[in-house]
Amino acid sequence: MRRSAEELFRFFTLPPADIAFIAPGRGRGPADRLGLAVALRTLPWLGFVPDNVVAAPPAAVARPAEQLQVKSGPSAPMGAALRPAPTTTRWGASPER
Template sequence: MEGLRSFPTIGKDELIRYFTLPPADEAFLRKFRRAQNVLGAAVQLSTLPWLGFVPVEVPAAPPTAAGRLARQLGLAVADLAGYGEREQTRTDHLKEIAGYLGWKPAKTIEHKELDEFLLARAMEHDSPSLLFRLGCEYLRSAKVIRPGVVSLLEKVATAREAAERETHARVAHLLYPEWAQGLDGLLVVDLAGGRAGAGVADERGRRGREAEVPAGTWRGRPGHVVPARRAGAATWPRSGAG
């Protein structure tokens, strides 16, 4: 988990691509005045497009990356030590840098779009690590600052659960097309007294109360069950996730 919050090892190509300052970037960084702030802001400016976020410990940037920036700015690498001791300084600088680069924090609309993206990918892939990586790549391409690791992992888990429910529903419609128009009405509310939901009562009434929900059911959403068998029908496919 900690590795997802800190600086990874940097390769030569990434070093050249992300830690080379064009004149416009150098001019922007000079506004931070103090050597410590200029170099610290330079690390943040270079790291945001590289990782999609900036680790809290900015001075822990790869020495080769910090050294490359220091040489371009005519500063000493040692100037980076102590940068960000005041959290407010670091966050204020990141806000300015994000605005300069055209990045934005994840707000309500960005969270919703990320959820939709993850759900679509979860319908194709079930690997949590792959979904996490795809989510990070999506956010970078949209220039949205990556939210916290825990938050993103929770979104991945939610997307996987939603994809599983959607898959079960699609399988139900394929195996039992006659249920397509009223699948929700066949859900049985599993109350303490065993009382059936209104949808089931209506369905039974329409069928002249020909059959009761048989024993042996596949459980879907918490508090609900779906008939596992019908006369002359195959057994409902069971998921390993239960």
Template sequence: MFSEEQLAQLRSFPEISADELIRYFAPTAADAAFVSPGGRVPADRLGMLVQLCTLPWLGFVPDDVASAPSAAVARVAERLVAAAAALRLYGKREQTRSDHLRLIAKYMEWQTAPAGSQAMKELEQFLLDRAMGRDSPTLLFNLAREYLMAAKVIRPGALVLAKMVGTARKAAADLSSQLVGHLLTAEVRADLERMLVVDAGLGMTRLEWLVSPARDASATSVKTAIDKLTRGVG
């Protein structure tokens, strides 16, 4: 469903636009004060503030915080009057990053979605509902991401969410079969099968012909459109 390359991209920082830079990487004085209690070294303050700005931008924070866009890091460093290069020293321990993210989530009133939580159950239902009318894995993944961001829920890992999308697609397909199965009589099935056979007169399958859009507004195109309506799937 998703290649390793696609999953890697979904786990990483994307390129940032000028609008996103201004919107998300403009920490307030209160934000700077939050990450600057006594005793916290510059690298930790900078890394924590980069995480704080990244969360509402992406809905999650990539593990490699130091790979954040350089323009974004520069804006955050300027707020802290710190050297942007200090970010390279941040988060050598995974526990440091996760502890900081937990503090940030509480400060920004976001929540996590551990396995079995109510948030995950609601996400599963959301995906099933959307999968009933949409089959694209990428579209469903993006819809889930937008849903989680609107609810201020930190996005699960890319692989976890990808598997949830796959589960939702299968469940939607099974449910659709249950709902319309009784309508698929032998005659209807035969008609549908005929739509997949190349028609010598058309030079393509009936299905391709029916869904092909008109090329222009000529009389021939109008006649073809009417012909499609009258011939249907018969």
């Protein structure tokens, strides 16, 4: 099942606690903050964090980028400091529960 842009917008809207956690005062640059934001919001959506966070759908990246006031898109690096998970996972529909 593919998710609509509206559904991704809802899933990837950062709550205030996540924004505070990702704050630049913690030594994270823009790319790392955006990658961390996408990883944090992916967990409740899929139930896991894919090891290739940079392959997130553009609609999933746009909302956190807007909230964090950082660049997104092909020319903006994302999540350079994130390390892959020990298992290989892929973007796609969430598992049926």
